[in-house]
Amino acid sequence: MFNLAHPKLVTLAETEGYAEVADFLEDHALGSVVPTVCVVSDCDHTADLEPDQRAGFCEACGPASMKSGLVISGMI
Template identity: 75%
Template sequence: MFKLTHPKLVTLAETEGYAEIADFLEDYAQGSIVPAICMAPDCDHTAELEPDQRADFREACGRPSMKCGLVIAGMN
């Protein structure tokens, strides 16, 4: 089951210029690099990571808090 309403996924899609989550996911579903966002509650830092990235280190937060949009949505 996909999680298309997760607040971090909505923020990530909007940051990338998408009004619709489905359009964002469709455009990046087969990509080798996809947008990711920091999952810390007080941080919305974004970066480009591998599509299966679940816990990339975020230097500013000091913890592995970056997650790619496809993982947040439950697609990967």
């Protein structure tokens, strides 16, 4: 079940310059590095990390809270 309406996913897509989450996912579905976003509620730090990243350390706020857009969407 994909979750294209996740607020962090919408934020990530917008940060990367996409109006539609689906377009963002289509462009990055096969990437070797993909945009990730910090899922802490008051932090929107983004970085390019592994496609299956679900616990990367956030350089802005500290915890292992970086998740890739593909993970957040449920694609992987």
